[in-house]
Amino acid sequence: MSSLFLFPLVLSSISLRANELDIKQNQITYLITVTENEPSIAQVTMKFTPQDSILYMDGSARAFDNSWGHFLHDIRAYDSQKNKIAIEQLEGPKWKIDADQTSPITVAYNVHLTHTDHKWSGGIDGVAYPTDYGVFYTGRTLFMVNGTQREDISVGFDLPKNWKATTPWESSVKDSSMLEVDGFNDLLQSVMFLGTHKEINIKREGLELIFALGTKETIEQEEEYRELANGVLNYYVNLIGGNPNPPILKKTLRSVVVVNTSDATDGEALGNHISVLVQKDGDDFSKLISRFIFAHEFFHLWNGKSFSPNSDNLEWFKEGVTNYYTVKALYHIGVLDDDSYLNVLSEFFYQRYADDKGVGTLAMSDGEAKHDHWGLVYGGGMFVGMAQDIMIRNATNNTKNLDMLMRTLYQEYGGSEEQYDLDEICMRLSHLNGVDQSSFFDSYIHGPSKFPIETYLQLAGLDASIENGKLLIKKRNSVNTLEKHIFYGFLGK
Template sequence: MSAKFNFRSVNSCLLVFLFTFFTAFGYETDGSPSDNYRIHIDANSKKKAIVECEITLEDDKLYMSPIGANQFPSRWAHFVNDLEAWSMKGEPIKIDTLAGSNWKIHADPGSRIKLKYRINLDHEDFKWSGGIDGAAYARDWGVFYTGRSIFIMNGQQKKDITVEFDIPKKWKVSSPWTNSLSQPLVYSVNNLTTLSDSMFFAGTHEEYRIQRENFELIFAFGGAEIIVQKDKFTSMAEGIMDYYINLMGGVPNPSPEDAFDKSIVILNSSSNTDGEVIGNHISILLKENGDMMSEMIGRFIFAHEFFHLWNGKSFTPAGNDCEWFKEGVTNYYTLKALYHIGFLDKNAYLKTLNDLFYQRYDKDKGVGVYSLTQGDLKHDHWGLIYSGGMFAGIAQDMIIRSSTSNKNSLDNIMRHLYKKYGGTNEGYDLDELESLLSEASETDQAEFFKDHILGTKRIPLYKYLNMGGFDAEETDGSLLVQLKKEQNGPEKELSDGFFGVN
């Protein structure tokens, strides 16, 4: 039987192909050229990047991200040199330097122009409040950049931006952007926010990808000491990811305004252990020949920030008064995850509860002065918001479990928030949290909220741990806690729940 040639089908496929091509690699859907960047890096002069770009002006302003580099009057522009602009005909265009990392370009909106500038990668020569990982840096095996440290942008509405790399032959690029299969070093970026809030590593590092449903986690490992441990890191990541997915009931489901299906984790060896999240991506520096505490901090940073893809991205507080829940409860589930994968045993879990969290809570001068609802203070009062929020989460978990014979737990609240708010632009508020916790515990939590959330009373953590099969006391600025030597059945169920076993 002869086959018929279906012109309608072919035309339909051709339209889909053309649409995909033009939107992903060089043109916006209205047919106008998209903004594109070309980044040149030479292996012999890694501490310099030459950026060339073509952009269509929305207005007469050029700028870099307003986030970070606060120690410099010109912010990220401190590292920019030789900024030049031309028309598409090659005519020079005047640029005026403004305050901060801003410039005025003397060209009309709608004009297509060319820019060229140099980034000096000497960020490590300066002190950074959160360490060097929020900025760019070089290693023998390559270079790390955040979007905010390298891209000069224009406008607000740009979409389908193209980024292309010109790098040494043996190098590769690890980034969270969409890659062109036919052009390995060409990437499509959804919009300016995604561009600015991204990070990438270019070099001779190694990469590993983990896929779950429609979500991909990308690892970039740099440095011999890190690469030797890559199997251990990826095993850790898969275990933590599966624990979170099982807990929540699905992969991260962000709001449409902050949609993503990839996150990158970049790990490099360094002289100190540090880490930071930018957008949906994680940068971790691990101290060479680091001790157990260094290992703990590195893994804690990953597990904590990764959980924010659910508690923070999939469901989000409507205001700062719920930051204690976002940050503190995330700390609680971070310890559960590290126990789940076997990195922490029960003794190490309880020791970390005191050494890392209780100590900072007890020493924080905001405890007893400010309420947990003052989330805007979280950077100045880590012990209050991060530790205090964690203790509020533990207290509520123990209240719920003990009052319902372990049928309900804080897990129910997390799954409910994920199901209700995942994939939406809506957020939860303090009244809803109080209502949900009261419902789950079958006990009115108004008094707890009045004293410990809205009020400034210290959370007596020992009291709630003792409800869950522990012997705990707070004395001389320390939390002394251990499992009861003889637990009855309900107590064991509660302590198992505390460790994340059920």
């Protein structure tokens, strides 16, 4: 045969092999094995064709030189012929593998669940821990990765009899025993509970909430958590005008909520998921805070995920306004009444705000301060959102309100990667008020002035004053119709 005819065949063969390699390098599978005899060890086996020579983990466990790699043991690697591959530990949570980048390899390691032996600045709720009913992990504590991007990621589980895995992922179309993962971020920002726990599923069109209750106390409160989730979800959907709509949502949004008991109440959001710890044998206030944490983090699926700011200078809006709608949601579903609503504002939120050393010295728009100045950013931002809502209702005879801003942001930015900025928030609030809010922003957002929430609460038919550093609030006996309507709107009725 003429070489003229052979040449296209050679090119076609090369192209086919290159395409097959691309497909292989896009795939990675993980098998998580937990045995009944050693439930505190997760055996992880990953199979993939290397994109490069580096294995790495998330670096957020900064207390350890090796980050989450600190908890990995017996790391080993093999080629397709089961020959051992050399692995070299690098600085940080990185390892170098001496492997052919055109053939599949296997990497295996054990994760020891000793995370509770250490103190965590953000709490154990966002890490990993055992309970009497199973084990809790976040994806970042479990998974090594290789390469920069892989679209074909799957995870499987080999668990003791009667155990189940509660995860954010759905079964693969190609292999029902495996779960499909939507990229590395979806993998590392996941939460999961493996065990004999109780699972609650709440489904709406395009949204699925999956609760994992993994302690005796939380399992006994199953119905209460179901009612809490349904009530808060209904309030938020009616408020915003739709289910969460984060950017590039390809399918149903599955959000895992893990609730367990511990020595102290705490909570954290990871990606689209929520981890809550409720103080065991805690008082009513501790129970309230655990409900607040869930409702707060849940609202971030709208304010923070569906529409998000382009800068940290809007953390006061993302966190503080979320606080405002969280207490309104809890009032709406009956967790709070008139008196407890006002009490939590004064005894908890205002006290945290007033006691924050950043108040009067730092600007609320200093988003970097949010971790060290919860009272300023979360509490102060809440009072700003509350005051703006009251001002808008007062200026428009209760025909407009802050809810309209939230709906507009959802409509404008939901499902988009575009983000709003601080000037836009000021402009939209000015429009709703009918008065330019620039001087308000200069004083309380860009500037360090202490926020006089007591002044604005009086427009809602409340007697409010600051005495000895405390916010005193009580309902006035005589109010006009507008004040009454503003008060109802302020509550979330």
